Amino acid sequence: MIRVSAFSRSLIVLLIVALAVVSAFPFLWMVLSSFKTAEESMQTPPVWIPGTFDLSAYSSVSEVIQTGRSLWNSAVIASVTTAGILVTSLMAGFAFAKYSFRGRNTLFAVMIATMFLPPIVTLIPLYRMVSEMGLSGSLVGVILPNLANAFGIFLMRQFIAGVPDDLIDAARVDGASELRVVFSVVAPAVVPAIAALALFAFVYHWNTYLWPLTVLQGATDEYPIVLSLGRLLSYNRGAMNTPLVMAGATMAVLPPLVLFVFLQRFFVDSMISAAVKG
């Protein structure tokens, strides 16, 4: 009996290893290819492990697209957007969790509904609106429309609902303003949720492509790294430039991947609680 279970257990472990290899394979290929020489990347059958760890692709990609500047733009877009989302979500989440007012549930439902709206449905008028505000081609134009989102409000409401009313009332008795209550009393009580939302928003806005592409079209100095990667298209035709393209991809993938690996506890827990409570 024990032998059978040990056997099936090792079978499961084998399956897990196989699946992990399949799942990680594109990442491995990406990183390995970025170290290849042009000759190695053109060989058939393909070279799996590069002969030398050639880093020249990383410097040549930086000559083709402004990787430093692009990474900086990505960091600005992702962090400013995240900060905005945190502030607006905390405030609105607090109000939806702790205030009662007429039309609260309707307003909440309308906001939550926007979570399920594919961005393409609003893209074209939004592009025109942002152009008429004089913001096309600027980072402000990329950031401004995304400073509030339904997922953040939803997540904050779920967690703030669990903060004891006594704590909030005590602060009010001490003369704290409502804003002060939100940021000095409620926020410290929901730090894990804030961390989860911050990471999620940062990664999402680091990765997002459609909106920056539409607002920034052509303003390459303002491009985040994902748009600059898109500019490598013409280098993507032949195999010769594969190391260069893969070096660019590695640079774009690394920041969100590192954040995720170190902080996945927050990510995954918040995903689960959002799914379970929703």
Added chain:
Amino acid sequence: MIAPAAGLIGIFILVPMGLTVWLSFHDWSTQTPFHTARWVGLRNYEDIFSNISVGRDFKTALRNTAIYTALSVVILLPLSVLLGLLVYQRNVRGGQFLRTILFASYMVPMIAVALVWSKLYAPTEGPLNQILGWVGIGPQTWLAAPQTALYSLVLLNVWQQIGYFTVLAVAGLTQIPGALYEAARIDGANPVQSFFGVTLPLLRRTLLFSTVIAIINAVQVFEPVALITQGGPAGSTNVLTFHIRRIGIDRSQGGLSSAMAVTLMLALIVTVMAIFAMNRRAEKQ
């Protein structure tokens, strides 16, 4: 307290959504202010469902999106439950590790994923055909031929999103009380019977949520199409998000593209409502 969030969502989501509906009844160039829009009634809708090229292209994009979405859901959901069961095994090490690796692909930019997969799919120097060769399968055309391009994009999508849906499945599995499995075991149920008798029925809410999210995610596919296939070969990967943006932004036909966007939104609403209705009927039985 709500004003900042409500204001931003109102101005940048609800107003443009209203404008999309309004513009869909107008002839309007995206390069001109909104007030230049000229009322044309239902003509945009007639055009996108007509048999002239505008209509043919749109209907192809609608069909491609439907196929891509349906296939993605049909593959992702059962696979997520299987992987969820595997990751959820408490007594086997490595589950957590697998979950991390699976989920990692969901956290990286799709544009990078698209670039990498365009290399994996490369017909001669790409590794996928090489691996297929080892097991005696001939080289595939992948993204290069109309017959296989859309399916290749589905495969890419499944790879990128499976980790997310696996985590959702695990969330659902943790909600099932262990006592129910115990009771099933005492009643003499084997693992397969307890899967269909206990696990699957109790996962229904999770699966419903996953289905809706998978549909909405699939409809948004853009990067691999914009970057690699440009909708081709022969229109086989022309999906709606790409097509609507091409018509509305690149060709500035704002009215026409708005009618397409409204049609997409209606199709989504109908699909999601149908899924909820089916679920309610199944629950009653």
